Amino acid sequence: MISRQQRGFTFVEVLVALVIIAVGVTGLVSLQRTFTQGSVRAAERSAALEIAQHRLELLRFNEYADIVSGSATVARDGKDYQVVWTVTPQYYHNGWKTSGDVGLPNPLPSEPDAKAALVQVSWTSRGGEADAASVEGWLSKFNMRDGGLVITNPPPRSEPKVTYNPGAAPEVIAIKLTDDSNATLFQVKETTRPTPSVLTKDGRRMVTFDTVTYDQATQTQRVEDFATVECLCKFVGIQDDVGRTPQRLILKDDQLTLDPDGGKLVRKMVGEPADSNQPELCVECCRDHHDNEEMVASGNVYREESAAARLPSGDHRHFRASSFILGTGLAQAxxxxxxxxxxxMRRIDGWYEVYPDWEMQAVTVSTSEYLVDEASNQTYANYVRAVIRALVLGEALPAAPNDRDATLMNGSYQLIGRAIYLDKMSDSHLQAVISAIQNGEDDWLTKVPFYEVNNTLLGDWDSSNTGVATVTNEEIETIVDPDRNYYGNYSRGRLTTVAGGTTQVTMLSQGGNTGIIGRPPIHVRDIGRDISSAMNITVEERSGETTYFAVSGEFHCLFNKVTGNTSSWQDCKKNDYNGLTISASDLNVTCSFSFVGKSATPIYSCNGIQQGSSLSIQFGSSNPGMVFTPSVISVSNIQANDPEQDIDIRINN
Structure with a gap:
């Protein structure tokens, strides 16, 4: 007789076990399939974005007249991607306008001031669904009103040639790296993107922009792709060969080049992200942004700090997150x-690596029109060169251009803020630049690691007399949520007149890395290192003559993106506004709209409305899918600037 302990499994028990195993295996297979599909889709989207960016770069390197719309099919990893690029002309006349807009220059220039390029890539995903991605950029002609750049073709050579397209003022300013005003071959440096791009993730920010230095003699260029990222980190401890030394530019054979000793693994303090809800670059940021004694001795450190304030390991100080969040003072972590x-951080060989901290030296504010004007633009570019020269020689900084004050009629105007940054150089590097200046070398500026950046959307703006004019200083947001009235953008530096008189408008920027992301200081060294710039605004009020007013507001635009069987609302990009028109029933009233960079809220303004007038303002578009709410604004017996009347736009294509 078989005891209970010796008895085997019954057929029913075996069958039940097999069913349970089968169900579990089926779930695992399904889960694996889901993971695989997600990975494949991510790879497809990454490939599509690379294709789109590559096409945009190809357009940038074309001759200006050859930058036109087109299409192509690109094969990548066995899949066909359909690429369509749309190029639209852009004219600057009281703001940027394109074909069909009201208020275009008359007569129209033979060539547009800039061209907006939208590159769209579509493909069929592995699951059979339609998918798409897009990028956009602005390109400008050679003789832009940004310093009178000249392109002279060098002798024929076998190497690939690069055609340089200067960025469009007022968003981008090209700085000639020569003191010779008669030079026909020289280097040019500019921040290529109209404004820094601001992203947020769980309240933390990352700001990215590029700087390009183009050498006309060799038709080559160096692109520096920067990212400044905000992280919450946690100290781990001193470790061997985990953290890296900073990357930086040094002077070798009279040219700026990457330091071969940068990015090396050393023994030092390291950190790690305190949680997972942060930008991916926080892994490198928390790990590497620490110094040691050897780095201090060599002068190649991430953060400048006095020897007395540094830790025994040579690391600079870090401060508890709770100190800043709760406002309880600065407590060392x-x-x-x-x-x-x-x-x-700077992209090197395809990867972002941590760079020495930003060192802001000067800021300047002006109207958009000031930087578009050729003479004023040249004045500002000369000022930038003078600031860098004074910093190198250890002299007092020159005063900002004194012709930036403006007299305006009633209306809304976008102001521009710009900042100058200079990286620390080694003693030998600095002495080489000083010698070049003292020896009268016109191209001494090519040896200096400086950057001129549009920080309009990152500075803090204020008007001294809000009874005359107000200026926007909205919270930095990039959230898209129609129900909560967020539109993926925000406004800073937009001036709206209220009444006749004078006001002083000021923009204040924080020094160091926090200034780039628009945050208060997180280190005691940065407290009090903010720099401000001011300009006087006079609003005309003509006694005894007809008084004029304005109607203005913001565009709150969302685009309904359809992917396969799903759709989602996303914030509109510049090209989505192509074909938009604003017209007033009074033909003497001029209406226009403009915006600064892809993170700024577009604004419209109808100026020159005579006191007591009654009229209507109508919004329309050549795009039948663009719906305005309201589409018409009625003004009756106007006696003051109308309160801002914002327009909601929904685009369904």
Whole structure:
């Protein structure tokens, strides 16, 4: 007789077990399939974005007249991607306008001031669904009103040639790297994107922009792709060969080049992200943004700080996150504690690596029209060169251009803020630049690692007399949520007149890395290092004559993106406004709209409305899918500037 302990499994028990195993295996297979599909779709989207960016770069390197719309099919990893690029002309006349807009220059220039390029890539995903991605950029002709750049063709050569297209003022300013006003071959440096791009993730920010230096003699260029990222980190401790030394530019054979000793693994303090809800670059930021004694001795450190303030390991100080969040003062963080960090990073060989901190030296504010004007633009570019020269020689900084004050009629106007940054150079590097200046070398500026950046959307703006004019200083947001009235953008530096008189408009920018992301200081060294710039605004009020007023407001635009069987609302891009028109029933009233960069809220303004007038303002578009709410604004017996009347736009294509 078989005991209970010796008895085997019954057929029913075996059958039940097999069913349970089968169900579990089926779930695992399904889960694996889901993971695989997600990975494939991510790879497809990454490939599509690379294709779109590559096409945009190809357009940038074309001759200006050859930058036209087109299409192509690109094969990548066995899949066909359909690429369509749409190029639209852009004219600057009281703001940027394109064909069909009201208020275009008359007569129309033979060539547009700039061209907006939208590159759209579509493909069929592995699951059979339609998918798409897009990028956009602005390109400008050679003789832009940004310093009178000249392109002279060098002798024929076998190497690939690069055609340089200067960026469009007022968003982008090209700085000639020569003191010779008669030079026909020289280097040019500019921040290529109209404004820094601001992203947010769980309240933390990352700002990216490019700087390009183009050499006309050799028709080559160096592109520096920067990211400044905000992280919440946690101290781990001192470790061997985990953290890296900073990357930086040094002077070799009279040319700026990457330091071969940069990015090396050394023994030093390291950190790690305190949680997973942060930008991916926080892994490198938390790990590498620490110094050691050897780095201090060599002068190649991430953050400048006095020797007395540094830790025994040579590291610069870090401060507890709670100190800044709760406003309880600056308390130094210790091992295993959380601390706030902001890192400047540069893309090197395809990867972002941590760079020495930003060092802001000067800021300047002006109207958009000031920077578009050729003479004023040249004045500002000369000022930038003078600032860098004074910093190198250890002299007092020159005063900002004194012709920036403006007299305006009633209306809304976008102001521009710009900042100058200079990286620390080694003693030998600095002495080489000083010698070049003293020896009268016209191209001494090619040896200096400086950057001129449009920080309109990152500075803090204020008007001294809000009874005369107000200026926007909205919270930095990039959230898209129609129900909560967020539109993926925000406004700073937009001036709206209220009444006749004078006001002083000021923009204040924080020094160091936090200034780039628009945050308060996170280190004691940065407290009090903010720099401001001001300009006087006079609003005309003509006594005894007809008084004029304005109607203005913002465009709150959302685009309904359809992917396969799903759709989602996304914030509109510049090209989505192509074909938009604003017209007033009074033909003497001029209406226009403009915006600065892809993160700014577009604004419209109808100026020159005579006191007591009654009229209507109508919004329309050549795009039948663009719906305005309201589409018409009625003004009756106007006696003051109308309160801002914002327009909601929904685009269904």
């Amino acid at each position: 210790s091992l295993n504690e959380n601390y706030l960090e902001v890192c400047r």
